[in-house]
Structures are given as structure tokens and as C-alpha cells.
Amino acid sequence: MxxxxxxxxxxxxxxxxxxxxxxxxxxxxxxxESVPSEPIYVNGAEELADAISTYDVVLADFYADWCGPCKMLEPTIEKLAADTDATMVKVDVDANQQLAAQYHVRGVPTMVLFADGEVAEQIVGVRGYDDLKGLIDAHLE
Missing domain, CATH: 4.10.910 (30s ribosomal protein s13; domain 2)
Incomplete structure (x- = not known):
């Protein structure tokens, strides 16, 4: 040869x-860096900061296990993780009270949308898939 x-x-x-x-x-x-197709459960400010710095758009769902509306929102968050180029993270407010206070979470569910490492939106209460997808899509490039 x-x-x-x-x-x-x-x-x-x-x-x-x-x-x-x-x-x-x-x-x-x-x-x-591939975007996870399932929500990431974070525990603490360091893990949240890592997710925010790793991915372009991150939707952080601040929730509690005892919260009915949070449970209603969970399938929507899972579907967004599978269908969008944003990363979904879940933060248990009972286990991460200081982190929740840092982002001014006063009720659950509260979602904080990060784009390029900065807080872009804060959403309180249950929202539908289309509303959240629209918010996410507005921040994806």
C-alpha cells in the first residue's frame, strides 16, 4: 500500500x-456542552452557580415536596427539559433556605430564568408549558 x-x-x-x-x-x-434532557437537582449555591456557568439558559425551579402546585408543575419542567435547549434545575427550598432567600423566593413554586449567567426573569406560581417555553425561547440565541 x-x-x-x-x-x-x-x-x-x-x-x-x-x-x-x-x-x-x-x-x-x-x-x-450537551444540554441535559432531564431536570438537574441542585443542592447549594455552588451547584447552582456551576449549572448557570455551564449552560447558556437555565430555568431554576424553586420547589417544596409538600407543595401541591409544585407537583402540578413538575411534568411541565420535565417536558421543557426534554424539548428545549435550556437546562432545567430543581432547588428544594426546604433544604436550601439560604439559596432561596438569595434569589428572593418568598413562595413556591418560583422559577428563576438565567440567561448568560444573569437573572433574566422571575416567575411566581404555576405556568403552562407554552408560557414557559416562550420565555425560554426568547432567551435562546
């Missing part, structure tokens, strides 16, 4: 591996 044939084989193998890694069938691998 000639050097040219070997180089051609290497190039094809490299392209195949890059396509397999990325999973989209296109050229070079890009460094992209």
Missing part, C-alpha cells in the same frame, strides 16, 4: 470516528 492510500484510509477513519462521537453525520467535532 502506498502512503497516499494509507493517508486516505486514515482520513476516512478519522471522519467516521468524529461523526460517531458527535452523532450528527457531519465533519469535525465541535466542543459543545
Amino acid at each position: 502506498s502512503d497516499d492510500e494509507l493517508n486516505e484510509i486514515r482520513q476516512k477513519k478519522l471522519e467516521q470516528m468524529e461523526t460517531k462521537i458527535r452523532g450528527d453525520g457531519h465533519g469535525a467535532v465541535e466542543e459543545v
Whole structure:
């Protein structure tokens, strides 16, 4: 086999591996932090800050286990996690009282939308899928 044939084989193998890694069938691998398709449960300011700095758009759902409206909102948050390019995080206000106070959470459910590391919106109460998706889409680039 000639050097040219070997180089051609290497190039094809490299392209195949890059396509397999990325999973989209296109050229070079890009460094992209994939957005989780399920909500992330965070415990503490450090974990929330990590999520906010890792992902472009984050919707933080401040909830309590005893809260009926929070339970009603949970399927909507799960669907948004699966359907959008935003990251959903869940913060238990009973376990994270200081964190809830830091974001002025006075009632649950309260959602805080972060875009590019900054608070963009605060939503109090249960909202429908379309309302929340519209808010998220407005902050996705």
C-alpha cells in the first residue's frame, strides 16, 4: 500500500470516528456542552452557580415536596427539559433556605430564568408549558 492510500484510509477513519462521537453525520467535532434532557437537582449555591456557568439558559425551579402546585408543575419542567435547549434545575427550598432567600423566593413554586449567567426573569406560581417555553425561547440565541 502506498502512503497516499494509507493517508486516505486514515482520513476516512478519522471522519467516521468524529461523526460517531458527535452523532450528527457531519465533519469535525465541535466542543459543545450537551444540554441535559432531564431536570438537574441542585443542592447549594455552588451547584447552582456551576449549572448557570455551564449552560447558556437555565430555568431554576424553586420547589417544596409538600407543595401541591409544585407537583402540578413538575411534568411541565420535565417536558421543557426534554424539548428545549435550556437546562432545567430543581432547588428544594426546604433544604436550601439560604439559596432561596438569595434569589428572593418568598413562595413556591418560583422559577428563576438565567440567561448568560444573569437573572433574566422571575416567575411566581404555576405556568403552562407554552408560557414557559416562550420565555425560554426568547432567551435562546
